[in-house]
Amino acid sequence: MQAALWEGNAAYEERFGHVFLVRAAGRSSAEILALLRERLGNDPGTERDVVRHQLGQIAALRLSAVLDRLAEEAR
Numbered sequence: 001m002q003a004a005l006w007e008g009n010a011a012y013e014e015r016f017g018h019v020f021l022v023r024a025a026g027r028s029s030a031e032i033l034a035l036l037r038e039r040l041g042n043d044p045g046t047e048r049d050v051v052r053h054q055l056g057q058i059a060a061l062r063l064s065a066v067l068d069r070l071a072e073e074a075r
Contacts, residue, residue: 001029008036015040016047023057 012020020036027035039050 001033004033005029005036008033008040012036012040016044021051021054021058023054023061025061 009020020039022032022035024032039047042050
């Protein structure tokens, strides 16, 4: 699995010119690899949209964690 992810990441970076970005939280290695392989078929415009969506999910998870911590501290 590790080698396949490594190879997929290299192919992705070669195709799109940047690292593969995905919200990994809650996903298995197999799920991430499947997404990577699927997204290698995207055209650059579609992939930019997917990356923006993934960044939004990552930011939302991080913000939620900060807000949860603040709420816990306020109790």
